[in-house]
Amino acid sequence: xxxxxxxxxxxxxxxxxxxxxxxxxxxxxxxxxxxxxxxxxxxxxxxxxxxxxxxxxxxxxxxxxxxxxxxxxxxxxxxxxxxxxxxxxxxxxxxxxxxxxxxxxxxxxxxxxxxxxxxxxxxxxxxxxxxxxxxxxxxxxxxxxxxxxxxxxxxxxxxxxxxxxxxxxxxxxxxxxxxxxxxxxxxxxxxxxxxxxxxxxxxxxxxxxxxxxxxxxxxxxxxxxxxxxxxxxxxxxxxxxxxxxx
Amino acid sequence: xxxxxxxxxxxxxxxxxxxxxxxxxxxxxxxxxxxxxxxxxxxxxxxxxxxxxxxxxxxxxxxxxxxxxxxxxxxxxxxxxxxxxxxxxxxxxxxxxxxxxxxxxxxxxxxxxxxxxxxxxxxxxxxxxxxxxxxxxxxxxxxxxxxxxxxxxxxxxxxxxxxxxxxxxxxxxxxxxxxxxxxxxxxxxxxxxxxxxxxxxxxxxxxxxxxxxxxxxxxxxxxxxxxxxxxxxxxxxxxxxxxxxx
DNA sequence: GGCGATTTGGGAAAGCATTCACAAGCGCGT
DNA sequence: ACGCGCTTGTGAATGCTTTCCCAAATCGCC
Numbered sequence: 001x002x003x004x005x006x007x008x009x010x011x012x013x014x015x016x017x018x019x020x021x022x023x024x025x026x027x028x029x030x031x032x033x034x035x036x037x038x039x040x041x042x043x044x045x046x047x048x049x050x051x052x053x054x055x056x057x058x059x060x061x062x063x064x065x066x067x068x069x070x071x072x073x074x075x076x077x078x079x080x081x082x083x084x085x086x087x088x089x090x091x092x093x094x095x096x097x098x099x100x101x102x103x104x105x106x107x108x109x110x111x112x113x114x115x116x117x118x119x120x121x122x123x124x125x126x127x128x129x130x131x132x133x134x135x136x137x138x139x140x141x142x143x144x145x146x147x148x149x150x151x152x153x154x155x156x157x158x159x160x161x162x163x164x165x166x167x168x169x170x171x172x173x174x175x176x177x178x179x180x181x182x183x184x185x186x187x188x189x190x191x192x193x194x195x196x197x198x199x200x201x202x203x204x205x206x207x208x209x210x211x212x213x214x215x216x217x218x219x220x221x222x223x224x225x226x227x228x229x230x231x232x233x234x235x236x237x238x239x240x241x242x243x244x245x246x
Numbered sequence: 247x248x249x250x251x252x253x254x255x256x257x258x259x260x261x262x263x264x265x266x267x268x269x270x271x272x273x274x275x276x277x278x279x280x281x282x283x284x285x286x287x288x289x290x291x292x293x294x295x296x297x298x299x300x301x302x303x304x305x306x307x308x309x310x311x312x313x314x315x316x317x318x319x320x321x322x323x324x325x326x327x328x329x330x331x332x333x334x335x336x337x338x339x340x341x342x343x344x345x346x347x348x349x350x351x352x353x354x355x356x357x358x359x360x361x362x363x364x365x366x367x368x369x370x371x372x373x374x375x376x377x378x379x380x381x382x383x384x385x386x387x388x389x390x391x392x393x394x395x396x397x398x399x400x401x402x403x404x405x406x407x408x409x410x411x412x413x414x415x416x417x418x419x420x421x422x423x424x425x426x427x428x429x430x431x432x433x434x435x436x437x438x439x440x441x442x443x444x445x446x447x448x449x450x451x452x453x454x455x456x457x458x459x460x461x462x463x464x465x466x467x468x469x470x471x472x473x474x475x476x477x478x479x480x481x482x483x484x485x486x487x488x489x490x491x492x
Numbered sequence: 493g494g495c496g497a498t499t500t501g502g503g504a505a506a507g508c509a510t511t512c513a514c515a516a517g518c519g520c521g522t
Numbered sequence: 523a524c525g526c527g528c529t530t531g532t533g534a535a536t537g538c539t540t541t542c543c544c545a546a547a548t549c550g551c552c
Binding site for chain 1: 284350359367370421444447463465467480
Binding site: 060061062076077079080084086087088089090091092 | 497498499500501502
């Protein structure tokens with residue numbers, strides 16, 4: 001998602017930067033929609049490698065597509081943006097593909113993530129195993145509440161929002177996860193950006209305004225439910241008209 | 247269908263059901279991308295109504311678009327799917343538009359939501375004010391862990407997953423939020439569907455397989471970070487080539 | 493060494509979504 | 523009553539995604 005890419009979202013790099021693909025491993029310009037799916041493919045591949053017994057060293061686009069819940073043509077096109085790592089008549093080597101996707105997603109480089117706002121949701125995210133197991137480590141927990149600052153969570157000490165700039169700088173934070181109340185979000189966002197953060201995952205229900213070099217992804221939990229509600233409504237209406245017709 | 251819809255996602259109703267717009271308030275077939283944005287518009291409108299003093303009883307597509315972080319032409323097109331509720335030369339009446347969006351999203355009907363899995367994330371969601379304030383009430387908390395079953399959270403008693411079918415039935419649950427471990431997700435999903443649930447918000451990092459009449463939305467937190475990571479990578483590469491050129 | 497079964501890669505078509513651009517409608521001031 | 527400025531609603535244009543489809547590549551078998 002969501003873009004401020006929520007559902008869709010496009011902010012194009014306005015400047016040229018055609019990135020003429022010469023310097024070895026500059027990722028070709030992969031479409032946004034593809035990037036979002038790469039993460040899924042990677043997860044499936046990982047589970048293949050460990051889970052199912054490492055028997056299958058190779059996987060076909062069809063198998064992988066089924067496991068990832070997408071059309072196999074789409075999967076092949078997605079992978080073709082990374083280069084030609086498949087073998088015709090055979091499939092994709094699990095290890096190679098895994099590595100290639102991980103590199104494209106920039107997961108081979110360590111990136112420090114800060115979590116701002118240690119309320120209920122922040123707590124849950126701090127302990128979320130999925131982050132750790134998929135290549136991310138929370139490097140700092142930050143909060144504004146004096147009652148929380150200094151306490152220890154998951155072996156980390158919660159630090160004071162007053163020191164935000166210093167924390168970003170010292171720990172080389174480039175990605176921040178924002179779980180503050182809506183009222184504080186834009187303010188903290190501005191400070192993060194000023195301090196050098198260039199990517200923000202925003203759980204606060206507000207639209208953040210950022211300079212064009214900063215990426216924001218929004219996760220709006222209530223919106224997700226509302227979208228489901230819409231479909232419930234549609235289904236109910238469909239049933240109704242059907243009943244009327246009968 | 248049975249598409250997962252993570253970032254984008256389109257599943258059209260394949261069958262006819264042209265919904266000839268006769269039966270009063272059948273929602274015209276609103277594009278998926280639009281539905282996702284309606285939730286945002288609704289939030290902004292609500293904050294207008296309360297927050298900024300109820301002075302402005304009307305709002306222009308430009309104002310609203312800026313507040314929602316989208317292009318004003320897109321906003322107008324989005325709203326036009328609901329019907330013609332604007333007044334040329336003036337704008338949209340805040341109250342009318344709010345109501346109209348809420349109705350389109352099916353928020354005027356009460357829907358019971360069950361939360362399955364009361365781990366860290368589940369706990370956070372149970373207490374998430376955003377749900378309550380935006381029209382959803384958690385009607386049931388369910389977990390498999392005997393240590394948690396029977397405990398009280400947010401004034402609700404955690405119930406046993408063994409009673410899942412009865413709970414869904416008795417409380418008339420149509421929407422379920424899944425925050426179980428990945429390994430249990432598909433299994434519980436199947437039981438939910440069999441019991442009559444038709445919409446699922448899935449936080450477990452697996453692709454759920456469901457019949458076509460069931461909607462699934464996936465929220466993959468680690469994937470969000472990976473997408474940001476990709477953009478970090480791209481930005482770094484852009485800087486690099488720029489430096490080389492100089 | 494060649495043949496058939498398989499599976500990728502990618503051009504081309506089809507389908508959606510976003511943006512542009514402007515005519516049509518509305519209110520206000522005169 | 524009328525014109526002017528403002529703002530909606532929407533056809534057309536553009537751009538992005540997905541799907542279709544098939545030639546080219548590879549393996550295993552005879």
